[in-house]
Amino acid sequence: MARSAWQGTYSFDGFTLDGRSAQLSYQGRHIPLRPKAYEFLLLLLHGRGRLFSKEELLETLWPDTIASEDSLAQLARSARSALGQTGQDAIVNIPRRGYRFDLPVEAKMPEQAAPRPEVHYAMSGDIHIAYQVVGEGPIDLIYAPGWVSHLEYGWESPLVAQFLRGLASFSRLILFDKRGTGLSDRAYGLPTIEQRMDDVRAVLDDAGSRRAVVFGMSEAGGLAISFAAQYPERVSALVLYGAFARRVRSATYPWAPTAKERQKFYDEIERGWGGPIAINEIAPSLAGDTAFRNWWAAYQRRSASPADALALARMNTGVDVIAQLPAIKAPTLVLHRKKDEHVHVEEARLMARRIPSAMLRELSGADHLIYAGNQGAIIEATREFALRHGAEDCTG
Template identity: 30%
Template sequence: MSRYRTAEVPVAGGDLHVGIWEPENGTADAAPAVLMIHGVTASHLSWPLVADRLPFARVIAPDLRGRGRSNELTGSAGLDAHARDLVAVLDALGIDRAVVVGHSMGAFVALVLGERYPERVSRLVLVDGGLPLDVPDELSADEVIRLVLGPTAERLAMRFASVEAYLDFWRAHPAFTRDWTPALEAYFAYDLVGEEPELRPATRYATLEEDSMDQNTGTAIAEALARLRHPTALLTAERGLLDQLPALYAADRLPDLLSAHPGITHVAVSDVNHYTIVLSERGADAVADVVRDQLALASAAVLS
């Protein structure tokens, strides 16, 4: 029997679509819980490879509002809204506390969740996200958003005649030339909504813009990092979004970033980029190893 199922959780403005991997043995109530939060234009299908490596855990991964099958939700977005949605998911599934794992934008959401609802989080795992990005200081807020969203906005405006045409678009992307798999095809195919020949990416641009404005120009992230309430691990990818150097967190910036946040432990993950740190076998191995360690530490803390 498959561990995987989906559920719809009522939140403000509609239902949030949630992927759930139940533990292979034992009952869900007795299993440790892991809440996984995807990136800015991703979905819960960012996480199957990592979930497969945690067969003893209950893994919960929603499509954030404005993405995936949660893309029709109405109302405001932003980091606080996502945090409230995630608490609603935990409540609906009867989960008191979880190890929270966030990739890319999901890492920033994880920090805000931990700040706003500290009792619902045991430990944090930030995957190539969460710490301040390297954005030129002289740019205005609008310029920052244009810099961050430019290529993504172009893709969200595109239309595709077929699923295969969308897969061809991503096959040509330098981040995936070494790591094309059936699981990756399923991830990208899930991203499409609409009908042929007018298929389009599921992410709503207005939601994306609202989230990016909050993440890049708001105060929530700085406040969460200044008052970091939970043991936190950061994993960084060796290469960036286009499989290039420097990475999102360049090696020459990391020492200063980490010294500014001494409560964060760091794991550098080699031979992966910003995407394949979760969407490849070797990336999933590294992430799952850290999550497994964090679950063990959370369990030991409860027993002590």
């Protein structure tokens, strides 16, 4: 069987396996599995109930190597273990004959995959800001990504696509690349917070959005906070995830990185840009996943040049929006994973205390990256909050 025939997406009993990226997930949570076990499981799923002989499996999975039935049995055990209680019922061994997948499978082949959203450009002064609009929900939601991003390449990751489609399932989702990143203009020099806020207004205006739920992730939390404080008439609700109010440690803000720690991060960018920068800290659940590491490295390379990435990192060090927190009038949801090592949960607690009428939701997990770990909990909390507070007509 040609391997190109495997490149579908297969869903069963809450699990999803994407054949193009070799990513297995359960209800949005990534499940690590070594590459050969992925191939074994993917082949069975593609067969959807067909009995594969041991000879066919050995020849397909090890085309250039002599492998034993013990090797095949080990793959079966690995795949069953990854599927938990579902594994024993799903992967059936017919003695002396072979293996088959014994549960109902919903398959979506590549030609059925959802098309990539169209890229538009809004003019912010003389700078082009790239954006996309996804979904037709009753509210507008503009998502500001952390640090660097790339609108088109982000969709190449099943985890990112799943997260964005989740947000778009209940909203008209507006995505954009901040100036200096992705498909937006690589403007000379460091952008000011005022320029970044102008960029958000330009995107909302061009997308025909009068009022929106503003969702800021990580570094973009400062942008979202500033925008909500300065333009309350454009913000129906505010959602912050993994955000911070300051990026320089002080006696009153002891959770931020030290100057030495920030310098270490700058050095990592200068020496290692092109590799999976910071993956161990921001996405520990995916740090050992080769496919995701490769995608993350390519995503960063496409999102910014080494010089741009370093400049943006230095700019982020200057973020300080503590004084603006009490000025926020919009209903606010603060989301944070309790064991996030990149941004301490106490930073979320401080913001929730100082933003009037803010609600704090502390989530389980250690991943800082929003689409790593249990992204379903983030999507559901955002959906419930946004629909409750952003139900006004958001379109012009």
